[in-house]
Amino acid sequence: xxxSQRYITFLIITLLCGLHAYGQENEEYLPYWVxxxxxxxxDQSGFNPxxxxxxxxSQRALDRRALRGTITGPTYQxxxxxxxxxxxxxxxxxxxxxxxxxxxxxxxxAPPGYIQQIAGNxxxxxxxxxxxxTKRTIKRITRDxxxxxxxxxxxxxxxxxxxxxxxxxHEQGYTGSDVWLLMLDTGYFTxxxxxxxERIVAxxxxxxxxxxxxxxxxxxDDQHNHGTYTASAAGGYIDGELRGTAYGCKYLxxxxxxxxxxxxxxxDFYVAALEWGEALGADIASSSLGYLDWYTYADLDGETAIxxxxxxxAVSLGMICVTxxxxxxxxxxxxxxxxxxxxxxxxxxxxxxNNVVPSFSSxxxxxxxxxxxxxxxxxxxxFCAGTDSTNAFRSASGTSLATPLVAGACALILEAHPNWxxxxxxxxxxxxxxxxxxxxxxxxxxxxxxxxxxxxxFGIIQGDVSEDNVLNIxxxxxxxxxxxxxxxxxxxxxxxxxINNDDHLDILDIVVLxxxxxxx
Numbered sequence: 001x002x003x004s005q006r007y008i009t010f011l012i013i014t015l016l017c018g019l020h021a022y023g024q025e026n027e028e029y030l031p032y033w034v035x036x037x038x039x040x041x042x043d044q045s046g047f048n049p050x051x052x053x054x055x056x057x058s059q060r061a062l063d064r065r066a067l068r069g070t071i072t073g074p075t076y077q078x079x080x081x082x083x084x085x086x087x088x089x090x091x092x093x094x095x096x097x098x099x100x101x102x103x104x105x106x107x108x109x110a111p112p113g114y115i116q117q118i119a120g121n122x123x124x125x126x127x128x129x130x131x132x133x134t135k136r137t138i139k140r141i142t143r144d145x146x147x148x149x150x151x152x153x154x155x156x157x158x159x160x161x162x163x164x165x166x167x168x169x170h171e172q173g174y175t176g177s178d179v180w181l182l183m184l185d186t187g188y189f190t191x192x193x194x195x196x197x198e199r200i201v202a203x204x205x206x207x208x209x210x211x212x213x214x215x216x217x218x219x220x221d222d223q224h225n226h227g228t229y230t231a232s233a234a235g236g237y238i239d240g241e242l243r244g245t246a247y248g249c250k251y252l253x254x255x256x257x258x259x260x261x262x263x264x265x266x267x268d269f270y271v272a273a274l275e276w277g278e279a280l281g282a283d284i285a286s287s288s289l290g291y292l293d294w295y296t297y298a299d300l301d302g303e304t305a306i307x308x309x310x311x312x313x314a315v316s317l318g319m320i321c322v323t324x325x326x327x328x329x330x331x332x333x334x335x336x337x338x339x340x341x342x343x344x345x346x347x348x349x350x351x352x353x354n355n356v357v358p359s360f361s362s363x364x365x366x367x368x369x370x371x372x373x374x375x376x377x378x379x380x381x382x383f384c385a386g387t388d389s390t391n392a393f394r395s396a397s398g399t400s401l402a403t404p405l406v407a408g409a410c411a412l413i414l415e416a417h418p419n420w421x422x423x424x425x426x427x428x429x430x431x432x433x434x435x436x437x438x439x440x441x442x443x444x445x446x447x448x449x450x451x452x453x454x455x456x457x458f459g460i461i462q463g464d465v466s467e468d469n470v471l472n473i474x475x476x477x478x479x480x481x482x483x484x485x486x487x488x489x490x491x492x493x494x495x496x497x498x499i500n501n502d503d504h505l506d507i508l509d510i511v512v513l514x515x516x517x518x519x520x
Contacts, residue, residue: 060281176246185227245408350379
């Protein structure tokens with residue numbers, strides 16, 4: 001417990017803040033993050049997980065962490081945000097938008113003057129404005145029956161599945177069965193026949209704070225459209241009409257994005273949804289969302305954006321994260337959007353039916369020079385469920401539609417290899433894609449091949465030379481000695497850089513390193 005003097009200070013500051021808020025009735029209420037210094041019960045250095053209970057973490061989540069995570073159990077970040085701290089910063093009219101355990105933060109609606117006051121509170125580490133953003137709608141193309149090759153089983157979704165070799169995986173029996181896919185989007189028309197109710201494990205509306213992710217009072221008419229498109233492309237199923245890439249998967253549906261022309265950003269809802277889905281036991285997260293209006297290009301460094309940080313933490317817990325690269329390729333911005341800059345995310349660009357990248361697909365690199373996007377899938381004329389009726393269909397375009405195809409591909413790979421970590425799935429997809437030997441910042445590593453990724457052989461690189469479950473520089477040097485039969489190569493270990501900047505060497509680092517050695 002903290003001493004009584006500190007609590008008295010808290011109360012005095014809180015009282016002053018409350019009085020100040022009363023005097024700001026005409027001041028606009030805006031969303032802010034409030035980050036706390038600790039979790040009240042302990043600081044991070046004194047944390048021992050055996051001292052606490054974590055009822056919000058399901059057994060499935062703990063099992064997934066143990067099987068696929070670099071973090072294998074409950075962590076300090078899993079402790080709840082202090083309810084005492086939250087209560088002490090609240091005053092009349094202040095509304096909580098979202099709470100993040102991972103960030104140890106709460107987002108609130110408050111006037112700027114009030115935020116200036118609580119910034120001086122000793123329990124507050126910092127505050128951060130959540131800015132406005134102009135909604136970027138996906139590019140839409142009306143359905144043209146002559147444009148599609150149909151199939152008795154797949155209907156008009158045949159081509160997009162064939163293009164990434166998912167049909168061959170389906171023929172081998174892989175459908176994403178028992179893989180849990182977390183969707184983060186605007187909402188979902190769950191009455192559509194493509195969504196069998198028994199496949200929906202859980203759903204939550206982070207905007208209105210309830211479990212209804214389809215349209216309800218207060219929503220825009222098209223609120224659930226975008227999520228319906230993406231979720232159905234990933235896993236929808238109506239025999240003879242539509243097969244999502246992982247049409248046997250289970251869904252966790254998170255409604256995080258408001259469908260208005262100009263809105264406050266929902267980065268806080270995004271992170272809250274990641275935490276919710278991860279704790280329930282989701283295996284994969286798919287988000288066709290992105291943020292950039294309040295960031296500069298320098299911020300796309302894999303370290304800055306709130307959603308980027310959330311994604312990387314989720315991956316460390318064993319959850320694969322797939323996100324859209326963005327539709328900014330033909331705008332003055334040109335580059336990817338957050339959280340596509342995350343180090344461990346699979347960011348997805350678009351191609352058309354002929355494997356040509358459309359002008360709208362965003363480009364890399366990240367601000368720190370990493371190649372983006374990671375991979376590609378069909379994002380022009382992608383076939384999906386519509387919202388006009390329970391059996392309506394349509395096509396839509398954008399990296400938004402390419403992303404769920406790749407998320408579905410991850411589900412097929414994970415079904416085939418349940419013990420593969422998120423980074424192994426990521427590497428298998430990248431190093432079997434059609435541009436893997438010559439990646440660039442338009443195509444990334446190229447169009448994915450699901451069956452090639454399933455059959456990917458990590459070979460000697462999969463072995464951990466130092467037996468510490470992390471490939472490090474010494475491991476890489478030993479592997480290079482084996483490849484080159486040159487016992488003098490060990491002197492190069494001091495010149496090795498971590499290409500992906502993720503504190504360990506993965507296959508991509510080693511491939512780049514081998515290419516460099518062979519040029520000497």
